Amino acid sequence: MYESTMFVILLILVPILLLVYRRWTTSNPHHKLPPGPRGLPIIGNLHMLGTLPHRAITELAKHYGPIMSLSLGSVPAIVVSSPQAAELFLKTHDTVFASRPKIQVAELYSYGVKGIAFTPYGPYWRNMRKFCTRELLTTKVIDSFAWMRKEELGFFVESIREAASSRVALDVTKIVGELIQDMICRMLFGKSRDVRFDLSGILEEMTETGGAFNIADYFPFLRALDLQGLARRARRTSKDFDEMLELIIDEHEVIGNLEEKNGKEDFVDMLLSLKNRTTGTNDQLGFTFDRANVKAIILDMIFGAVDTSHTAVIWVMSELTRHPRVMSRVQKELEMVVGDNDIVEEAHLSKLDYLYMVVKESLRLHPVAPLSVPHESTEDILVNGYHIPKKSRIIINNWGLGRDSNVWSENALEFIPERFSGSKIDLQGQDFQFIPFGSGRRGCPGLHLGLINIQLLVAQMVHCFDWDLSTGTSPTELEMDEKFGLTMSRLDHLVATPTVRVREKHLT
Numbered sequence: 001m002y003e004s005t006m007f008v009i010l011l012i013l014v015p016i017l018l019l020v021y022r023r024w025t026t027s028n029p030h031h032k033l034p035p036g037p038r039g040l041p042i043i044g045n046l047h048m049l050g051t052l053p054h055r056a057i058t059e060l061a062k063h064y065g066p067i068m069s070l071s072l073g074s075v076p077a078i079v080v081s082s083p084q085a086a087e088l089f090l091k092t093h094d095t096v097f098a099s100r101p102k103i104q105v106a107e108l109y110s111y112g113v114k115g116i117a118f119t120p121y122g123p124y125w126r127n128m129r130k131f132c133t134r135e136l137l138t139t140k141v142i143d144s145f146a147w148m149r150k151e152e153l154g155f156f157v158e159s160i161r162e163a164a165s166s167r168v169a170l171d172v173t174k175i176v177g178e179l180i181q182d183m184i185c186r187m188l189f190g191k192s193r194d195v196r197f198d199l200s201g202i203l204e205e206m207t208e209t210g211g212a213f214n215i216a217d218y219f220p221f222l223r224a225l226d227l228q229g230l231a232r233r234a235r236r237t238s239k240d241f242d243e244m245l246e247l248i249i250d251e252h253e254v255i256g257n258l259e260e261k262n263g264k265e266d267f268v269d270m271l272l273s274l275k276n277r278t279t280g281t282n283d284q285l286g287f288t289f290d291r292a293n294v295k296a297i298i299l300d301m302i303f304g305a306v307d308t309s310h311t312a313v314i315w316v317m318s319e320l321t322r323h324p325r326v327m328s329r330v331q332k333e334l335e336m337v338v339g340d341n342d343i344v345e346e347a348h349l350s351k352l353d354y355l356y357m358v359v360k361e362s363l364r365l366h367p368v369a370p371l372s373v374p375h376e377s378t379e380d381i382l383v384n385g386y387h388i389p390k391k392s393r394i395i396i397n398n399w400g401l402g403r404d405s406n407v408w409s410e411n412a413l414e415f416i417p418e419r420f421s422g423s424k425i426d427l428q429g430q431d432f433q434f435i436p437f438g439s440g441r442r443g444c445p446g447l448h449l450g451l452i453n454i455q456l457l458v459a460q461m462v463h464c465f466d467w468d469l470s471t472g473t474s475p476t477e478l479e480m481d482e483k484f485g486l487t488m489s490r491l492d493h494l495v496a497t498p499t500v501r502v503r504e505k506h507l508t
Contacts, residue, residue: 031387034078036060036069044071046218052484054370057081058400067386073218075101076389077374081397083407083432088383089375089394090432090440095121097394098441101376104216104223105209108234109241114296116445117304117373132297133445135274136267142449145187146346149452152183152192153343153460160465164498169470172317173493176461177310180453184305188298189248190266197244199302205237207307211485245295271297304446308368309453311487315366316359316458318494319415321467322475326417330355331501334463342502344459346452352459357417359454360427363436364408365415370399370488372438398436399488407433465498 037060039045050056057079061068066082080086089097099121106118116132119125135141156179163170181199182192193199214230216223226232252268271294320327333354338344349355375394380387388394405412408419425431428447429439437444444450461467469478481491 032385033076034067034069034386034388035064036071037064039071042073044073046072046213049213052482054397054399054484054488057371057395057397058403061397061400067384069386072393073215074220075218075393076391077393077395078388079395079397081400082404083401085384086396086401086432086435086439090396090435090438090442093381093383094440096379096381097375097377099376099378101374101391101393102217102220103374104214104231105212105234108231108238109206109210110299111292111296114293115300116297117300120376121378121441128293128297129445131274136270136297136301137445137449139448142452143346148186149183149346149456150343152179152186153456157342157460157464160461160498161500164465164500167497169495169497171493172467172496173310173314173490176313176317176457177306179457180306180310180313183453184302186266188267188301190252190264190268194244194248197240199244202237202241202244203303203307205233206241206303207485207487209234209237211487241299242295245298249291249294267301268294268298301446304444305449305453307487309450309457311368311489312359312363312366312450312454313457314490314494316362316454317461317467317496318478318480318490319362319365320358320458320462321469321494321496322478322480323415324475326358326415327462330358330459330462334459338459338463340502342464344456344463346456349452349455349459352455354417355455355459357420359451359458360420360434361415361417363427364402364434365413366482366488367398367402367436368487369436369438370397370482370484372396372398373442375442396435396438401432402434402436404433464500464502466501467496467498470495470497 037045037048040047048056048060057068058081060070061079061081066080066085068079068081070077070079078089080089100113100118103118107113110118113119114128116125116129119128156175159175160170177200178193181203185191185193185199209230212228212230215227216225216231223231249268249272252272275289275291275294320330333352334344337348337351372395375396377388377390377392377394380390382388401407403412425434427434427436429435429437429443432439435443437447437450469475479492482488483491
């Protein structure tokens with residue numbers, strides 16, 4: 001009875017308090033919020049977002065401007081939709097906006113935010129990120145696994161060649177996902193996907209629950225009720241994932257000796273080596289590095305590398321399938337650089353200029369994260385004359401940035417890789433017209449690995465094979481609808497029939 005009464009009181013008080021706060025901030029010249037649409041009591045503007053929030057937000061921004069204020073339940077949010085505004089939030093005032101809000105499902109998956117992606121800004125996050133970028137994600141370390149990626153690509157090409165000989169249509173979305181999982185798992189664990197666990201199912205559930213609208217994130221007082229059952233699902237999935245990691249870590253600790261692994265160290269070996277060197281609070285790291293830290297970093301690596309690379313590759317392949325002229329030009333470039341060898345070497349990638357333009361153009365139109373993982377302001381601050389309250393959620397509208405006709409001209413919605421010819425706009429996070437990997441302190445630390453995976457897989461697939469849509473659909477009629485989540489994947493799987501272009505010569 002007491003809980004029911006308190007719930008009713010909260011439902012009445014919250015919208016009143018929000019209305020009073022909004023009127024105070026807009027009436028005080030020193031506390032002028034960015035413009036934004038008027039919200040409804042209690043829910044604010046949540047009803048305006050729909051099933052594809054990135055599209056809805058982009059339309060709203062056309063009316064209210066590049067710095068827009070929204071009320072998401074009880075949470076104030078600021079949406080950033082222009083390069084100039086993005087630079088203010090991600091560079092000029094980067095320190096103020098470098099934190100993360102509390103997201104219930106993320107906390108459950110990341111062992112109490114002990115990883116990197118969803119951890120609030122502070123000494124722990126700074127030291128953990130520094131460790132990962134200096135120890136795990138350096139160019140030297142990533143490049144040291146080139147032999148493994150080449151081997152996996154060889155197996156991949158062989159399997160496609162068998163299907164091509166029988167003119168069998170392939171679920172491209174599925175086979176690319178499996179390849180990337182195998183590559184990342186071998187880099188992390190020293191072996192391909194473990195048949196004892198359904199990693200695909202685990203990742204799919206993580207993506208679905210992590211990208212779902214969770215009432216508890218916008219009305220914190222409802223967390224304990226778990227009205228949608230998302231927390232229960234996340235706990236169950238987290239338990240499955242934890243069991244898998246425990247077995248893998250136990251196996252690594254038993255083997256231990258690198259001589260038994262032919263001297264080839266994987267990421268778990270590196271992490272356990274650090275853990276074993278740490279007793280209590282490590283002075284260099286500034287925190288205790290234990291088994292939970294190891295598992296949290298592994299989760300970030302798997303999720304950050306598998307789902308994002310997979311999504312990006314499928315969008316590139318979809319656009320190439322829709323645009324035979326572009327496909328032909330990519331293949332001609334590959335013929336010049338790679339020749340008649342059937343395996344594309346990573347050393348070739350730096351010479352494939354047009355392929356790089358294609359990847360950039362696809363990421364512009366189809367950013368893996370259409371809306372950035374929310375940042376959170378750590379203090380009240382004035383930005384461009386607007387008051388941004390402490391604890392506001394800052395959402396960078398990557399999808400809107402890439403389709404802004406003021407930046408990309410009137411053909412902004414068309415797939416034209418040549419727009420990057422001679423352009424200095426890159427995707428490293430310094431050009432705010434185009435930041436598919438983020439920018440500033442929260443920029444993606446795995447950018448180098450991500451680019452290798454995307455370019456290498458696309459190059460390999462279009463060098464060795466032609467791809468025909470299997471449904472009799474013409475390329476221009478290929479559906480390009482997207483599905484919103486933590487990553488923006490195609491709504492439907494890409495299905496195509498391969499035809500061999502380059503015969504087998506150098507599979508090993």
